[in-house]
Amino acid sequence: MPLAYLLLGLAIFALLYGLVAVVARTETGE
Amino acid sequence: MLLIGLIVGGTALLSWPLGRYMKWALDPQAPDAGAAGRLTRLFTAAVGAASRQPQHWKQYAVSMLVFNAAIFVVSFAFMALQQYLPLNPDGKTALEGSLIFNTAASFTSNTNLQHYSGEVAMSYLSQLCGLMWLQFVSAATGIAALAALARGLAGKPALGNFYVDVQRAAFLVLLPLALLVATLFAVGGLPMTLQGAAKVTTLEGIEQVIARGPVAAFLAIKQLGTNGGGFFGPNSTHPFENPTFWTNVISSMAIIIVPMACVWMYGRIIGRMRHAGVVFGVMMVLLLAKIGGAVSFESEPTQAFAGLAIEQDVGNLEGKELRFGTAAGPLWAVLTTSTSNGSVNAMHDSLNPLTGLMPMIGMWLNATYGGVGVGMINMFIYIVIAVFLAGMMVGRTPEYLNRRVEAREVKLAVLALLAHGFFILVGTAVFAVTPWGAATLNNTGPHGFSEILYEFSSASANNGSGFEGLGDNTVPWNLATGTVMLLARFIPIILPLAIAGSMARKRATAVTAGTLGVENLTFGVMLLGTILFLGALTFFPAATLGPIAEHLLYMAEGSGR
Numbered sequence: 384m385p386l387a388y389l390l391l392g393l394a395i396f397a398l399l400y401g402l403v404a405v406v407a408r409t410e411t412g413e
Numbered sequence: 414m415l416l417i418g419l420i421v422g423g424t425a426l427l428s429w430p431l432g433r434y435m436k437w438a439l440d441p442q443a444p445d446a447g448a449a450g451r452l453t454r455l456f457t458a459a460v461g462a463a464s465r466q467p468q469h470w471k472q473y474a475v476s477m478l479v480f481n482a483a484i485f486v487v488s489f490a491f492m493a494l495q496q497y498l499p500l501n502p503d504g505k506t507a508l509e510g511s512l513i514f515n516t517a518a519s520f521t522s523n524t525n526l527q528h529y530s531g532e533v534a535m536s537y538l539s540q541l542c543g544l545m546w547l548q549f550v551s552a553a554t555g556i557a558a559l560a561a562l563a564r565g566l567a568g569k570p571a572l573g574n575f576y577v578d579v580q581r582a583a584f585l586v587l588l589p590l591a592l593l594v595a596t597l598f599a600v601g602g603l604p605m606t607l608q609g610a611a612k613v614t615t616l617e618g619i620e621q622v623i624a625r626g627p628v629a630a631f632l633a634i635k636q637l638g639t640n641g642g643g644f645f646g647p648n649s650t651h652p653f654e655n656p657t658f659w660t661n662v663i664s665s666m667a668i669i670i671v672p673m674a675c676v677w678m679y680g681r682i683i684g685r686m687r688h689a690g691v692v693f694g695v696m697m698v699l700l701l702a703k704i705g706g707a708v709s710f711e712s713e714p715t716q717a718f719a720g721l722a723i724e725q726d727v728g729n730l731e732g733k734e735l736r737f738g739t740a741a742g743p744l745w746a747v748l749t750t751s752t753s754n755g756s757v758n759a760m761h762d763s764l765n766p767l768t769g770l771m772p773m774i775g776m777w778l779n780a781t782y783g784g785v786g787v788g789m790i791n792m793f794i795y796i797v798i799a800v801f802l803a804g805m806m807v808g809r810t811p812e813y814l815n816r817r818v819e820a821r822e823v824k825l826a827v828l829a830l831l832a833h834g835f836f837i838l839v840g841t842a843v844f845a846v847t848p849w850g851a852a853t854l855n856n857t858g859p860h861g862f863s864e865i866l867y868e869f870s871s872a873s874a875n876n877g878s879g880f881e882g883l884g885d886n887t888v889p890w891n892l893a894t895g896t897v898m899l900l901a902r903f904i905p906i907i908l909p910l911a912i913a914g915s916m917a918r919k920r921a922t923a924v925t926a927g928t929l930g931v932e933n934l935t936f937g938v939m940l941l942g943t944i945l946f947l948g949a950l951t952f953f954p955a956a957t958l959g960p961i962a963e964h965l966l967y968m969a970e971g972s973g974r
Contacts, residue, residue: 385510396482
């Protein structure tokens, strides 16, 4: 099982989750 | 002309009732009553607690990522373990690791870029449960995201529930359509069997192995979900994927019908059908311009045949399947790249240089109907920028659907737009100057550059078609395009959802004489101009180094290859 490549894919999803979190923090609540 | 009118015009007409049905399926007027209510309860029960609460944009986006990460892992496991699993009559072994990563990313992101040949590498279980299943759920993800975006723009801070939406899109929209089209394909002559490859003895007495399988089922969702990944390596040029003129017509219509219907669904959810009509018209103008360009450029003979003692006035027939007719190749090339489908019925590497530019433009704009759901989302990004520019031109705060478009929304839209150009241009530049790309080319000069440019355009647009002529099953190509496919899939969904969430919380502004109308010709022209200017500013320099330079070399020297 080429685990490193599987982990790379999951790391990209984690990065995308980080984008969601960063964008959500910029909300001003207007 | 008749063929183009039948396919584009006929599908545009059919998209209207489909869009109406999709609105009912994805955003029922009374979700708790009648048939819609029973279906909602069924879908809610299937998932459990996670599907009961309406979701704010952030929860919706996180649910989408969790779901897609899970299907990535499942698909990955099917391909890595296929030698131990059933439905493997031809004894396929596991794929190489980076190829599994690329393929799982490709099918999760609705791209279906294939660095392998399905009939050589994949077991039937991998084809059906690892890949065809993703062709349903990745397309359903796009439709669900569009429904959520539209609800936000209609003023609902809760965008819906992703887990319910994705089931609605898969089971109520894509599955019934796929059953219908698969039946038409099976009647049209596509194989539909779980038996292994046929072994036959030819008239010369040679043993021949002929790959086959559940092709009709695979092909239906391949086209309807703007997936594009073929059962066989040669995709829809293969006589088992696309045997006749009529299967070609049905395939072509299946490629564009759901993206077209998504525009009408969007219009119905936001309650502005005239606005949807303007957007549909802008998309149609761009689509027809590309089709006209491609068919016209391809009516010239290929330079490769110059000087040969053959008919020179029949257009470029290199790489074409003549059973479909001469115009079907360039027409399909435009349809498949305008909609992020990526299936092919002709060799794109053999297109004349300027014909080859038309598919690239389709992938660069990525919104001339675009992928299922996401094409309209990409167009929304252009709309935000268009209303911002229009507002600046007349000195008013930009508004869209009676809500102010302010600095934050514009920044997010620009970020989503820049991401697409960044992935294509930076990826192309890196691979053009390193052995990662240069050593894998089949052609040198501008045509070789076009091969690299096309590959990254295809990955970033989640298209999946290939210019071919590129030895792309290498670790650098697999990793680079796999990463680009995932990032370029979800960034342009996440950021528009954030914009929708932000706009949903704003107070509706009163309509005055100074309000920018989005339901008239002026807005259509403004939107068209915005798309063309942004597209040209971003990609024209790269186009000049590839297909345009190749065309000019042909004109000057007779051959640029």
